[in-house]
Amino acid sequence: MSDTPRTTESATDAPVVEKPSTETGGAMDSNERLQKHDIWVAGTEEPDWIADATDEGAQEMLPRDIEPGLQLQRGVVVDDDYLEEETIISDERQILNMGPQHPATHGVLRLQIELEGETIRRVKPIIGYLHTGMEKTAETLPYISGATNVTRMDYLSPLNNELCYSLAVEQLLGVEIPPRAQAIRVLMTELNRISSHLIWVATFGMDIGALSMMIYGFRERESVLDFFEKVTGLRMNHNYIRPGGVAADLPEGWEDDVEGIMDIVGSGLDDYHDLLNGNPIFLDRTQGVGVITPAEAHQYGVTGPIARAAGINFDLRKAFPYSGIEQYEFDVPLGKHGDVFDRYLVRMEEIRQSFRIVEQVMETMPAGDYRTDDRKVTPPPRKRIDESMEALIHHFKLFTEGFKAPVGEAYQAVESPRGELGMYLVSKGGAKPWRLHVRTPSFATVQSLPVMMTDLIVADVIATLASLDPVLGDVDR
Amino acid sequence: MADETTPRAASDDAAADETVEENTARDLPDDPILAGLAEAFAMVEFTSFQPIVGPRQDTAIVPSEDLVAFVQAVKDAGFETFIDLCAVDHLNREPRYDVVINLLSMEHAQRLIIKVGIPGNEPSVDSITPVYTGANFYEREAWDLFGIVFEGHTDLTRILLPDEWEGHPLRKNYSVGAVPVQFKGSHKSS
Numbered sequence: 001m002s003d004t005p006r007t008t009e010s011a012t013d014a015p016v017v018e019k020p021s022t023e024t025g026g027a028m029d030s031n032e033r034l035q036k037h038d039i040w041v042a043g044t045e046e047p048d049w050i051a052d053a054t055d056e057g058a059q060e061m062l063p064r065d066i067e068p069g070l071q072l073q074r075g076v077v078v079d080d081d082y083l084e085e086e087t088i089i090s091d092e093r094q095i096l097n098m099g100p101q102h103p104a105t106h107g108v109l110r111l112q113i114e115l116e117g118e119t120i121r122r123v124k125p126i127i128g129y130l131h132t133g134m135e136k137t138a139e140t141l142p143y144i145s146g147a148t149n150v151t152r153m154d155y156l157s158p159l160n161n162e163l164c165y166s167l168a169v170e171q172l173l174g175v176e177i178p179p180r181a182q183a184i185r186v187l188m189t190e191l192n193r194i195s196s197h198l199i200w201v202a203t204f205g206m207d208i209g210a211l212s213m214m215i216y217g218f219r220e221r222e223s224v225l226d227f228f229e230k231v232t233g234l235r236m237n238h239n240y241i242r243p244g245g246v247a248a249d250l251p252e253g254w255e256d257d258v259e260g261i262m263d264i265v266g267s268g269l270d271d272y273h274d275l276l277n278g279n280p281i282f283l284d285r286t287q288g289v290g291v292i293t294p295a296e297a298h299q300y301g302v303t304g305p306i307a308r309a310a311g312i313n314f315d316l317r318k319a320f321p322y323s324g325i326e327q328y329e330f331d332v333p334l335g336k337h338g339d340v341f342d343r344y345l346v347r348m349e350e351i352r353q354s355f356r357i358v359e360q361v362m363e364t365m366p367a368g369d370y371r372t373d374d375r376k377v378t379p380p381p382r383k384r385i386d387e388s389m390e391a392l393i394h395h396f397k398l399f400t401e402g403f404k405a406p407v408g409e410a411y412q413a414v415e416s417p418r419g420e421l422g423m424y425l426v427s428k429g430g431a432k433p434w435r436l437h438v439r440t441p442s443f444a445t446v447q448s449l450p451v452m453m454t455d456l457i458v459a460d461v462i463a464t465l466a467s468l469d470p471v472l473g474d475v476d477r
Numbered sequence: 478m479a480d481e482t483t484p485r486a487a488s489d490d491a492a493a494d495e496t497v498e499e500n501t502a503r504d505l506p507d508d509p510i511l512a513g514l515a516e517a518f519a520m521v522e523f524t525s526f527q528p529i530v531g532p533r534q535d536t537a538i539v540p541s542e543d544l545v546a547f548v549q550a551v552k553d554a555g556f557e558t559f560i561d562l563c564a565v566d567h568l569n570r571e572p573r574y575d576v577v578i579n580l581l582s583m584e585h586a587q588r589l590i591i592k593v594g595i596p597g598n599e600p601s602v603d604s605i606t607p608v609y610t611g612a613n614f615y616e617r618e619a620w621d622l623f624g625i626v627f628e629g630h631t632d633l634t635r636i637l638l639p640d641e642w643e644g645h646p647l648r649k650n651y652s653v654g655a656v657p658v659q660f661k662g663s664h665k666s667s
Contacts, residue, residue, distance in 0.1 A: 174529035
């Protein structure tokens with residue numbers, strides 16, 4: 001196991017660290033039992049303990065003596081509290097398959113969990129059940145219809161996906177977006193962040209037993225979706241933010257609608273606070289559970305609210321501002337412990353900060369066009385099509401062939417509600433991308449599940465998994 | 478690992494050293510981190526590009542045999558966060574594939590894209606999982622979709638597609654829609 005040193009920092013010089021006895025009851029029991037049974041019949045030792053075969057082909061867990069990846073799963077790669085060498089004390093381990101059809105897996109995620117009693121020893125996330133080849137599909141769609149594709153990846157924050165794609169295409173083209181379009185984009189993506197966090201708190205509450213939370217969260221989220229429907233025509237998968245601007249201007253009286261949303265969601269936030277923050281069961285199940293340290297978050301590429309709950313002060317809206325978001329004032333909430341409860345607090349505060357941004361957008365909404373007047377990207381106005389044959393041809397060509405992007409590549413990242421959503425576009429000069437790679441935040445967080453879950457108990461699996469807010473359409477693409 | 482490469486860079490002849498200095502002077506005018514990396518790694522080619530909209534893009538093109546050492550040096554230079562790894566298939570180009578690694582320094586709010594060219598026949602490159610653990614799933618994905626083998630990866634299995642899937646579908650010569658469908662009673666299936 002140690003022939004390939006995977007330790008990076010101080011793991012080599014710290015041999016075996018005694019764990020505090022309060023951490024996991026299971027580990028201490030193991031040691032005591034090992035001391036009691038230090039005599040055994042020759043030939044019955046279990047140094048090469050191998051997990052039961054699971055009949056899963058390549059997805060099977062590897063035997064533990066040939067699996068250097070075990071170090072990875074137990075988090076030894078970085079300097080933290082998992083440094084204890086594993087002591088194998090019994091053959092009472094079993095593999096528990098959770099999912100892909102489990103309601104608490106938020107889609108079709110499957111976790112292979114190796115249990116010792118009720119303590120989790122190893123976790124292997126198995127994904128791909130929702131893989132629909134969207135990256136391949138993107139290569140067959142012209143830039144102008146690509147947003148239709150990417151909006152279906154992360155179905156809880158479709159507008160962020162569209163924004164990321166549009167910004168990447170605009171970066172390739174070198175097209176500047178008028179200020180009103182930028183403000184509309186900020187308004188819509190921040191409202192999307194609110195609706196995404198609301199559905200997170202709803203499903204999170206449901207998963208850990210606060211069933212009424214689900215009804216409240218969905219109720220408040222519906223007010224945001226109503227507004228989306230009014231603006232974009234659809235509740236989800238909007239295809240509203242497109243390369244060159246947005247699809248349509250905001251409707252009459254949108255300020256009143258947004259104020260209504262803020263009233264409804266604002267009072268809802270107070271209700272959630274009363275319902276959850278002082279609830280002893282809620283606190284017991286969330287505090288100190290599913291911890292990830294900043295070093296581990298860096299290693300695994302975990303970003304967004306989960307990283308911020310671990311105390312990493314990084315927000316793409318501050319570090320790499322996009323779409324004019326640097327002109328609005330907001331704070332980046334940070335947690336201290338990196339546990340499930342801090343993620344809850346961070347997300348609730350992010351909703352309030354998004355309100356601040358939305359308020360400022362409402363006050364300072366600039367007048368002007370909602371899409372660029374660059375005729376290469378934007379079709380001619382409807383009136384011109386009636387008057388001019390060239391405009392009609394232009395309109396037809398734009399929507400049948402699309403526009404061509406210059407040779408080059410672009411990486412664009414936006415702060416989606418789940419973390420860094422990045423799109424890497426490679427263009428070879430055609431009207432379709434040569435390659436679109438989507439760096440999705442959920443993919444990275446699902447990968448880091450073993451680090452968070454090892455040495456917890458089964459009930460914590462649900463709380464930890466729910467706190468990550470994984471969207472499996474986002475993971476599998 | 479960085480120790481191996483530093484003497485190599487130093488032991489190159491004087492002409493090579495001069496070109497390195499030219500490179501750094503031309504391409505990296507005012508970025509101290511990347512300039513330091515360029516000095517230590519003579520074989521790495523740096524480019525910097527400022528698009529009209531969007532942040533500056535710094536790219537390092539690395540020979541595949543120096544990848545792990547370079548990535549380790551980049552990590553030590555402050556790019557602590559692993560963001561992304563993906564592959565690109567440039568059909569009819571040699572090397573045919575690019576593996577594109579995207580690293581982030583949160584402290585300096587700076588990105589670095591590392592590109593490795595990989596030949597088309599028997600595509601293979603060293604795994605960077607010893608340096609960045611988070612590359613695990615990403616390398617599996619690149620293997621699954623492009624068939625690029627990452628030497629040293631402990632569990633290089635299919636991640637998105639089923640185990641029994643044939644071929645690597647994001648390759649450009651993988652035909653779309655060629656999955657055979659058997660229609661019962663059609664004249665072809667009989």
